[in-house]
């Protein structure tokens with residue numbers, strides 16, 4: 001029960017910060033939310049978008065799933081949780097930015113990279129992470145001579161770009177990107193280094209957005225280039 005007690009104590013601090021004294025944030029938020037940014041992140045407990053960015057309540061609309069993936073536009077009878085949240089953020093809330101937030105040591109991507117055998121990962125996980133199969137294929141083809149570690153990292157980064165491409169298959173989202181009222185971003189949180197990278201279309205690589213405090217380039221941390229990325 002200690003774990004739960006910690007959470008309740010945490011809520012009491014939250015209460016103290018936002019519902020007592022002169023903090024008026026929730027005076028506005030109680031009537032509705034107007035976030036400008038949608039973050040699509042991994043369910044991984046180490047990669048909380050609000051904690052990482054110091055965002056306040058109401059700043060971020062967040063979708064989290066295994067490996068921060070976006071499926072392509074499929075208007076069929078399936079239950080499309082990610083697509084529904086995406087539609088709400090883009091069409092109702094009119095967010096102005098979408099950030100795909102990937103990260104190092106992603107268990108979902110590791111599962112995908114290790115799925116060369118016929119063994120099935122879980123009842124649902126295997127099928128879900130196979131959404132990123134094109135990213136894995138690209139990495140296997142272009143970085144065949146690199147270590148497994150580097151290939152996995154490259155796949156984590158390529159999967160972000162794949163999700164960015166999938167975003168553009170939603171017609172109402174593409175329309176807003178073409179109107180320049182919506183901007184897409186690919187970010188990668190390096191857990192080992194405590195560093196945030198962004199995908200740069202000009203450099204065709206991930207470049208530091210917030211470099212590590214102790215900045216020392218390691219060969220294993222050099223940006224990996226993949227051809228034909230967004």
Ligand SMILES: [Zn+2]
Pocket residue numbers: 042043044066067068103105106107108109
């Ligand atoms: Zn992950």
